Amino acid sequence: MTNMKAGKFLLLFLCFFVISNTVICDPHTCPANLDGDCGLESSSEWEGEFVPGIPKIKHEGPTSKNPLAFKWYNANEEILGKNMKFLVKRVLLFVNRIGCDLVLLFGTHFVEQEVILLVQLLQMWPWEDGTNSLNMAKRRMRANFEFLEKLGVDRWCFHDRDIVPDGRTLEESNANLDEIVALAKELQGTKIRPLWGTAQLFLHPRYMHGGATSSEIGVYAYAAAQVKKAIEVTHYLGGENYVFWGGREGYQTLLNTDMERELVHMLFT
Numbered sequence: 001m002t003n004m005k006a007g008k009f010l011l012l013f014l015c016f017f018v019i020s021n022t023v024i025c026d027p028h029t030c031p032a033n034l035d036g037d038c039g040l041e042s043s044s045e046w047e048g049e050f051v052p053g054i055p056k057i058k059h060e061g062p063t064s065k066n067p068l069a070f071k072w073y074n075a076n077e078e079i080l081g082k083n084m085k086f087l088v089k090r091v092l093l094f095v096n097r098i099g100c101d102l103v104l105l106f107g108t109h110f111v112e113q114e115v116i117l118l119v120q121l122l123q124m125w126p127w128e129d130g131t132n133s134l135n136m137a138k139r140r141m142r143a144n145f146e147f148l149e150k151l152g153v154d155r156w157c158f159h160d161r162d163i164v165p166d167g168r169t170l171e172e173s174n175a176n177l178d179e180i181v182a183l184a185k186e187l188q189g190t191k192i193r194p195l196w197g198t199a200q201l202f203l204h205p206r207y208m209h210g211g212a213t214s215s216e217i218g219v220y221a222y223a224a225a226q227v228k229k230a231i232e233v234t235h236y237l238g239g240e241n242y243v244f245w246g247g248r249e250g251y252q253t254l255l256n257t258d259m260e261r262e263l264v265h266m267l268f269t
Helices: 002-025 115-124 134-151 170-188 217-236 259-268
Strands: 092-094 155-160 193-198
Touching: 092 134, 134 170, 170 217, 193 217
Parallel strands: 092 155, 155 193
Antiparallel strands: none
């Protein structure tokens, strides 16, 4: 009986998801001016704040009733001789935009996975125009830095293909990345920098068997070139670390790995 109720609830939830996704994704969300044209020819410039009416988030103490205030985190409070800003590293992760084509974190068009339900809200940002263009990437980057400023966070991190669209060739992809990274460098100023950067070697179909572990020499070489470029731009932005993100490395499906051994490695290493 419990399983039947759970099944009915899941079916109802999925129906709601499909309907809401249709409403959200068609037509495209109007960019910038909500009273203006909702077409794809909209300007890449956003007028005013991305999240208007929300000031910089401050510490107000545990008794505060303000939902947009820090209750316990106080950047200037000293603990054992060091302030909390030093002890608690806060980082804003710029990663994996979910678009209206239902693209998921580690592959494309697998709408049955539950994870999409957790990130669907990303489609609702009012500055999104439904495209993955270079202009849209610039708009998202500006929104990213507004978030950083309002949260009082001075570190961010990213996957290369999440901050900029993939090009038709490696050269085009690198040129796109150079353009968006130049904007990020400008917006960072002197106080903000990446905690880490990394290469996204899992979303594009070429990486269905991994990047560094792919049996295709062309895919392996492309992945190596992409990693090299990602290291370079992370260094250019003043990143403190570079992360070699596993993503799809090692196997195509869970049937190709020893899960018991993997869990032992995770628990005891």
